[in-house]
Amino acid sequence: MNDKFKKGFDTICIKDDSVYAPTSHTTPIFASSTFIYESAEKAMDVFRGNEEAFIYGRWNHPNVELVENKLTQLECYAIDDLKAQGYLFSTGMAAIAALFNSVLKTGDTIIAQGNIYGTTVELLNTIIQERGVQVIYTDLDNLEALRELAKASKSLKLIYAETPSNPTINAYDLAAIATIAHECNALMAVDNTFATPYLQQPFAQGVDLIVHSTTKFLNGHGTALGGFLVGRDIDFMKQQVWKQRKLQGAMLAPFDAWLLNQGLKTLSLRMDRHVENARLVAMYLETHTAVNKVNYLGFETHPQHAIALKQMREFGGVISFELKGGLEAGIRLMNRVQLCTLTASLGTADTLIQHPASMTHFNVPKAQREQFGIGDGLIRLSVGLEYIGDIISDLEQGLA
Ligand SMILES: Cc1ncc(COP(=O)(O)O)c(C=O)c1O
Helix, strand or coil, X not given: CCHHHHHHHHHHHHCCCHHHCCCCCCCCCCCCCECCCCCHHHHHHHHHCCCCCCCXXXXXXXXXXXXXXXXXXXXXXXXXXXXXXEEEECCHHHHHHHHHHHHCXXXXXXXXXXXXXXXXXXXXXXXXHHXXXXXXXXXXXXXXXXXXXXXXXXXEEEEEEECCCCCCCCCCCHHHHXXXXXXXXXXXXXXXXXXXXXXXXXXXXXXXXXXXXXXXXXXXXXXXXXXXXXXXCHHHHHHHHHHHHHHHCCCCXXXXXXXXXXXXXXXXXXXXXXXXXHHXXXXXXXXXXXXXXXXXXXXXXXXXXXXXXXXXXXXXXXXEEEEXXXXXXXXXXXXXXXXXXXXXXXXXXCCEEECCCCCCCCCCCHHHHHHCCCCCCEEEEECCCCCHHXXXXXXXXXXX
C-alpha cells in the first residue's frame, strides 16, 4: 500500500476530534439520551434549526458524529474537491433500508445484481416490491445488456451493486455502471462492506451513494452492529436520508459507535494482514486436491481480475470456494475446523467460515442462488489475522 495514501488515511482513522470532551485523551461514551441547554432561548434556537447543537440521541450524538465524520472523510480521502455527507445507522440493513426508502417510490425501478447479501435480496423481494417498486436482478458484468435494460426500464431510479460481492467474490466495474446509471438519470449505489474505503473508494469511480455494514471490517472485532450511508448530494442526504434516520429511529447507540471508533483506529493495519492472509489461503486452497474452485480476485484467471486491479488497492480478505465433494464435503470441513469459527459474519480479527446457501443466503430463492453462482457447495471464508501457518494447518486437518 502506498505510504503517501496511508499517511493521511491512517491519521483520520486514529485522531479523535477533541471538541467532544476537551480534557479527555480518548473520547468518552456519551451515555445520555438527551442534551441540555444553558437557556430557553438557546433551546428554541436549536430546535428551530438556527443553531447547531445536539438535541436528542435518536437525532444525533457525539459518539456517532465523531465516527460518521471520519468515515465520510475516508470515503472522500484524496479525491479532489469532493464533499459528501454520511450518516451512521444501527445496522448495515438499516443503512441499506434508508437508502432504498429515500430513493425509491411506488412505480420506480431498481436494477441490482443477483449475487448480493441475502438479507438485502430479502428486503428487495419483500418490503420494497410490496411498495410497488420493480426490482430487476441482472448480471452487472454484461455492460451492453445492462445499458439496454436500463434504457428500457420504466422510471429507473437506482442501480445497486455490491463489489466484491457476497459470497461469490465477483467484482463489477463501478465507473462503467455509474456512467450507465447517469445516462438514464438514475443514481448508482454500492455496498462497499467487503472492501472498506481503504481498499476501494467508489466515489472516485463516479458512484453517488455508498453503504457499509460497519459490523464487519470497519469495527473489525465483531463487537457491535452498525451501518453507514454516505452520498455526494449533500442536500439529498441532509433532507431525505436524515429524515429516514430521525423518524424511523434506526440510530447507532453511543457504546456501539464508540466500539466502532476503537476498531477504526487500526483499520489499515488489520486490512493489510487480512489481504495478505487471504492471498496465502487462496493460493493454498487452489492447489489442494479436495478443492474444485477458489473465488479470489487476486488470481489472474479470475474473470474480473482486471476490474479489481483497476478499482481496488488490494483484493480483500474474504474468499469463497467449492469442494470436489460438494455440500457434504463442505459440512464435513465446517464440523472439523478448530481454529476457524463457524459463524455467519465476516471481517473480524478471527477467521470465520460459513455455508451461504443454508446460512447468510438461506432466504434467497434457490433459483436466484443458482442463477447467480451461490451453489449449495459454496463455502465462504473470512480470513482473519491469526498466524497464517495456523489457519492453513487448521484447513489442512479439516480437509484431510
Ligand atoms: C455485504 C453486506 N452488506 C450488508 C450487510 C448487512 O449488515 P448488518 O448485518 O450490519 O445489518 C451484510 C451482513 O452480513 C453484508 O455482508
